[in-house]
Amino acid sequence: MISTLQPDKMGSYAPDDVLFLLRDIGHVYLELDNEKREQLIQSGTHYSEMLPMExxxxxTYMNLFYKTLDAHVERVAIAVGVVAEQIIENRGLENLVLVSLARAGTPIGILIKRYIAMRYRVNIPHYSISILRGRGFDEVAIRYILTEHPLGNLQFIDGWTGKGAITNELIHSCQKFNAQQPGQLNANLAVLADPGHCATIYGTRQDFLIPSACLNSTVSGLVSRTVLNLQxxxxxxxxxxxxxxELEDMDVSNLYIERIVTCFEHVQSTILQQFQEQVIAPITWEGMKSVQKIQRDFGIENIHFIKPGxxxxxxxxxxxxxxxxxxxPQYLHELEHILLLAKEKNVQVEEYSNMxxxxxxxxKAL
Structure with a gap:
């Protein structure tokens, strides 16, 4: 179980906010334009072997990000608080370790850690690890955490659910790991928004915009997507x-965190009220049913070509x-950034309410 490997120093967050358990591969050029990446992915190359251009x-888009952040800051802060309270109710504070799934989960993990510090005056350790569809989580990273925290009660965190691929990946990874180290890991995932109806801990089941979804590395500590390329x-x-x-000038990672953290005290009573009133509904994989309907309605062969939420x-x-x-259509007023991006890229937009x-x-199938 003992892990002697050390991760590389990574990211623009304060070291106390998160420790990325990653290897810096900055010396290798893996960036490809979307067209070339899409061709490779559709012809069988795993998405984690290359990177999109950042x-x-x-x-216009950055102004929209700030506008979106202003509009959603309280909603995000409330969801963070509701999730944090559930985590503590389920796991307690003793030996709790937050493990966010890089990279969308990283800012959410930091926010949960900051909320717990504000409300409970406890500094919970927080790590960010890689998980890849079809390849599972980074077992080296998990062993590192359990070496540092032998009694660690690990809580996995992500931003939102889509159709549940990562939820499934986490369940399989935990089962595989627990077969070697009995009972160490609990696969219950915590997310802010669970429109896929597949997470155990969630702030809301509504599909709302978490503003960090609008940007790539510049809102995730300047860290790329995670890579596993054995070449x-x-x-x-x-x-x-x-x-x-090189993107430091446009980095809003810490601005994003601070903007939401300053809201916590102001929305504290709402958080506690929503937490007390929340009835955790069962996991139904409702989102997957929507996806299967879309697949039938639009005659799409490969379910991976459908990205909901x-x-x-x-x-x-x-x-x-x-x-x-x-x-x-009922969410149209919340999708300004989607409509702007679609217009910039000349992509057809169609109304579809049955999801x-x-x-x-x-x-696009190539």
Missing amino acids: RQPSN FMDANDFHGAKYYK VGETTRVLLRRLPWKILIN SYACCGLI
Whole structure:
């Protein structure tokens, strides 16, 4: 069980906010444009073996990010508090370790850690690790955490759920790990928004925009997507990522955290009221049923080409080749950034209300 490997120093967050358990692969050029990446992914290359280009967002888009943050800051702060209270009710504070799934989970993990520090005056350790669809979580990182915290009660955190692929991946990874180290890991995932109806701990089941979904590395500590490419990486080492120091001028990672943290005290009574009133509904995988319906309605062969939810649709527009975007009309007033990106990229937008999501991105089959 003992882990002697040390991760590389990574990211623009304060060291007390999070420790990324990653290997810096900044020396390797893996960035490809969306067209080339899409061709490789659709012809069988795993998405984690290469990286999307990280481009500077337009001024219009950044203004929209700030506007979105202003509009949603209280909603995010309340969801963070409700999730944190559930974690403490389920796990207690003793030996609690927060483990966020890089990279969308990282700012959420920091916010939960900050909320617990504010309300309970306890500094909970927080790590960020890689998990990849079809390849599981980084076992080297998990062993590192359990070496540092032998009695650690690990709580996994992500930003939101889509159709539940990462939820499933986490369950399988924990089962595989627990087969070697009995009973160490609990696969219950905590997220702010669970429109997929597949997380055990959630702030809301509504598909709302978590503003950090609008940007890439510049809101995630300047860290790239995580990489596992055994052509130049060691299978017995941490998964890799890049630290985009050159984007420091446009980094809003810490601004984002501080903006939400300053809201906590102001919304404290709402958090406690929502937490006390919340009836945790069972996991129904409702989102997956919506996805299967979309698959039938649009004749899509590969279910991986359907990316439901605000966060996933944003990612499709930022780093995949979109075919069309489905918009649930009842959420139209919350999807300004989706409509702007679709317009910038000349992607067709279609109304589609029969889903548990606000919107859904469909990837173009090449």
